[in-house]
Amino acid sequence: MKMKIKIHPKSSQEKIKKINKESYEVWLHSPAIDNKANISLIKILEKYFKNKIEIVSGLNSRNKIINLK
Numbered sequence: 001m002k003m004k005i006k007i008h009p010k011s012s013q014e015k016i017k018k019i020n021k022e023s024y025e026v027w028l029h030s031p032a033i034d035n036k037a038n039i040s041l042i043k044i045l046e047k048y049f050k051n052k053i054e055i056v057s058g059l060n061s062r063n064k065i066i067n068l069k
Contacts, residue, residue, distance in 0.1 A: 003067075005024050007025075038055060051068045051069060
C-alpha cells in the first residue's frame with residue numbers, strides 16, 4: 001500500500017498527523033542531513049504502522065511516497 005508523506009525535519013517535537021486515508025504529515029527531531037531524517041522517518045512509521053516501510057520516491061525531498069510491506 002502506497003502513501004504520501006510530508007515531513008518537517010528538525011522540528012521541536014515528533015508527531016504524526018493523518019491528513020486522509022493515504023496522506024500523512026510527520027514532524028521529526030532529526031535534520032535533513034546525511035539521510036538522518038529518512039532513517040528517523042522509517043523508524044517512526046514502522047512503529048506507528050507496525051509494518052516494514054520502504055521509501056519509494058522523494059529521498060531528497062520533504063514530500064515522499066512510501067510503501068507498506
